[in-house]
Amino acid sequence: MKLSQGIRMAWKSILANKLRTVLSMLGILIGVATVIALVAMGQGSANEVSSQLKGLGTNMLSVNITGRGSDTTLSLPQAETLGDGVGGIEGLSPTVSGSVTARYGSKQTESAVTVEGVTPDYEDVQSFHPQSGRFIAPIDLTAYNKVAVLGVDTSEELFGAGVSPVGETILLNGVKYKVVGLLEPKGTSLTGSNDEKIIIPITTAQRMFQSAGVRTVSLKVATVDQMSAVTAQLETKLTEIFRGNTNAYRVTNQEDLKETVTSVSKTMSTMMAGVACISLVVGGIGIMNIMLVSVTERTREIGIRKSLGAKRRDVLFQFLVEAVTISSLGGLLGIACAYGACLIMTAYFATATQIELQVVLYAFLFSAAVGVLFGLFPANKAASLRPVDALRHD
Amino acid sequence: MKRDKRKAGDGALEERIGDGTRADAASAERHEEALLSIRDVRKSYRMAGEEVQILNGVNLHIPRGDFVAIIGPSGSGKSTLMNMIGCLDTPTSGSYRLDGIEVKGLSDNRLAEVRNRKIGFIFQSFHLLPRLSAFENVELPLVYRGLAAKERKAAAETALAKVGLQDRMHHRPNQLSGGQMQRVAIARALAGEPPILLADEPTGALDTKTGADVLGLMEQLNSQGHTIVLITHDLDVAARAKRTVFMKDGLLSEERGGRT
Structure with missing residues (x-):
């Protein structure tokens, strides 16, 4: 079975349960949106700091006499x-x-x-x-x-x-x-x-x-x-x-100051993004839950497919593609939400934000990976059903 | 394995699966010539720690082009026999050869392959996928065979035309009558051109008239050369077949029409 076919099948079953799918992708959506927005805020404030310091001149030294x-x-x-x-x-x-x-x-x-x-x-x-x-x-x-x-x-x-x-x-x-x-x-x-x-x-x-x-x-x-x-x-x-008497003076370097401030704000945003990652995992559990329900509901469908010659891997693939489709769809919507949130923050709350393409890419890949990881168990459950039992299920 | 030519694919499968068992020279001549040949097949299940014997040494030989009805009361083991014939299950002991392939001992994947190429299922409750159109249901076995879209389309259209539903191709099952649904199911069974059609109470969910129509269609298919195995508890339905075998307490006995 080809990938395009798998995606078409997944799409059909997603459309058949719209509300449920949207609810189950919410966790991933929020997670991705939070990660991207937080990192964007961190990056934005780091940029602001460094541009302010640039105004002071990055090639400046100052000697302060403290004695x-x-x-x-x-x-x-x-x-x-x-x-x-x-x-x-x-x-x-x-x-x-x-x-x-x-x-x-x-x-x-x-x-x-x-x-x-x-x-x-x-x-x-x-x-x-x-x-x-x-x-x-x-x-x-x-x-x-x-x-x-x-x-x-x-x-x-x-x-x-x-x-x-x-x-x-x-x-x-x-x-x-x-x-x-x-x-x-x-x-x-x-x-x-x-x-x-x-x-x-x-x-x-x-x-x-x-x-x-x-x-x-x-x-x-x-x-x-x-x-x-x-x-x-x-x-x-x-x-x-x-x-x-080395305590009598202090030589400060704008470059050092900038690095310190930047690294502090980066550490902060990384920590917050780490916390947001937990919501991605929670979102993954949500998807696993809904996929397990879906497998149980569609036991007979699995039986029919197997009686028509679907192999273990065909069924596994079908459900895995479905899980990944849900999670990456959540990821894409999350990215859109993050862009929206950043626009609003910049426009109405004067918070500097900068979305880095790399972060967006990682967040998306992570959401897809969550789909694979948490889809594997339900898909495997579907794939290992015995055709005789699955057909008899109602 | 090359998959774009169905016939070529069939041959390759036979070679691959058949090789190990073809050397089984002790097989009776009849065993060799029959399309489907079951010899001394037994099946037992463990239920609540107890061994329950469902099939007690069943023998059945079906030549190409035959139309056999298997009848029997519920609990006689006919569903188990059907699962066995349909390669949904494998025998505990004995031998089951289908179109030159020894089924006993095959892996799940190979069983799926055998089901896909050798058997067309027709179920009592049709077992169509509700979200797919008639056409998509019919092409499904060919999807699992790995055929390209163009070949699938041609085969599915031919099969639907055979059952007279070429103008209902894009209807969903819930937009079709019971008789039409069973025709779609028959078209699905035909689409892969399997050597055997296996029908489990095909008229069970239909009224008398549509049931008769479906049986008429099956007779017609048989006359075109399709081998059909029909499982039923209805003697009138069984009477439409060329040959009837009776199942009781896990054993088969010939009722009418020939050899066991």
């Missing part, structure tokens, strides 16, 4: 020369940061705003560019100029939407600063909003926060491959500066 006291701070000249002699560094930008309340006329920011004291290199290293006005210039550092570049959200809060703040004067902790530039909007990343900040010269910031040292140095590495080499060299240098 206290005069022994364990990095002075500005030290910070600016940190990259000297280390190959592969494209740019370096020391930062001093703190938070202030900003005021323009009678308007005041609702909460404290982050102020970053930076060098002119910050513009290229962190790729923050002014959309109007200018960025911090070297002269601002040497002259301790009280000038500020605003993020778009902060500017909007103080001046209102669409109003250029350039040329105006604002008060930061009561001190007058002249606004010289407005940054391009950069959106939100893992570290929070990039548009809610005020940038001033680093020397001015050191005075404002009364700190001599630099707490953060961001470095841009030429290529991602050089990250670990650069990290190692920086660590050597820092150990030297801090006389072996």
Whole structure:
């Protein structure tokens, strides 16, 4: 007996019991849909994380000074020369940061705003560019100029939407600063909003926060491959500066961060998919149950087929094809449901999803395999019926 | 095995199955020439731990072209004999040769093959598959023989024409009358051109008139050369056959028409 014939026969008996078939394939359907949707959600959030990190720059290193006291701070000249002699560094930008309340006329920011004291290199290293006005210039550092570049959200809060703040004067902790530039909007990343900040010269910031040292140095590495080499060299240098006190600093790598976050979200989604697989097994049991009922109901049919010359394997094949047809049909409907669910999640719940073709293929093959596995026992039961007994059955 | 030529297939089967037993030179001459030859066949079942003897050494020889009725009261063992003749069951002891093949000791698969090629079943309650059309029912034995769709179609159409149902081909059994259903069943039995037609109470579920029609059809088929074995408890039905044998307590005795 050929496969096409087997499928036609299976289709006939499925059509004869539509409701029952649909109910028995429900388990597989839900299982497949859940597995695909969960993996898609996991993949979607991993993608989101990695694109956010990409916004920060995957080739970024940051050195954080965690130590206290005069022994364990990095002075500005030290910070600016940190990259000297280390190959592969494209740019370096020391930062001093703190938070202030900003005021323009009678308007005041609702909460404290982050102020970053930076060098002119910050513009290229962190790729923050002014959309109007200018960025911090070297002269601002040497002259301790009280000038500020605003993020778009902060500017909007103080001046209102669409109003250029350039040329105006604002008060930061009561001190007058002249606004010289407005940054391009950069959106939100893992570290929070990039548009809610005020940038001033680093020397001015050191005075404002009364700190001599630099707490953060961001470095841009030429290529991602050089990250670990650069990290190692920086660590050597820092150990030297801090006389072996390795607790005084920390070098963080965006790439590592991304890998950690991605692997966490992948592990989560794999675990959930594993749980969903259990429902596939339960679905398989449902199919086995219905196939056993079907074999009992159709005992006489089996007897007739055998009397006409159906061999053991013909009957086995017939019932196996039926089980696989039910389970893979459930699988196909499950795939359709997963696509639907992902569309809805993305459209209405702003959940990022990405369905991978590979996962769809595996889920489908798994559902077909469930049909074979759980169809085997009922089919074998049908095939081993003795024709004499089967014919007499009513 | 090549399967696209039915005749060639038959030959190959005979060769394969027959080889081992053909050397059985001790067989009587009659045993050799008969289409169906049963010698000293016994069948016993274990029921609730007790051995129950159903057939006690049955002998029956049916030559090609014969029309034999086996009659007997219920419990006489005629169903068991029918199952034996139909290769649905195998004897406990004795010998059963069908068209040159020793049936005793064949595996389930080979029995299925013998049923498919050598026997056309006609059942009391028709035993048509309700979800298939008349045509699909008739072609079913040919599906299991592994024939291509074109050959099946030709054979099934010929068989349906023989029983006068060529215009009912695509009706389901529930759209046919009892007589028509039995005709479809007969067409199904004929489709594979088996050497023997085995009918088990073929008129049992029909009224007198349609029953007579069906018997008329069987007589006609016999006159065209089909060998028919008819199992019944009805003497009037048995009277239509060329020859009658009587079954009682697991033994056969010749009633009329010839040799045992």
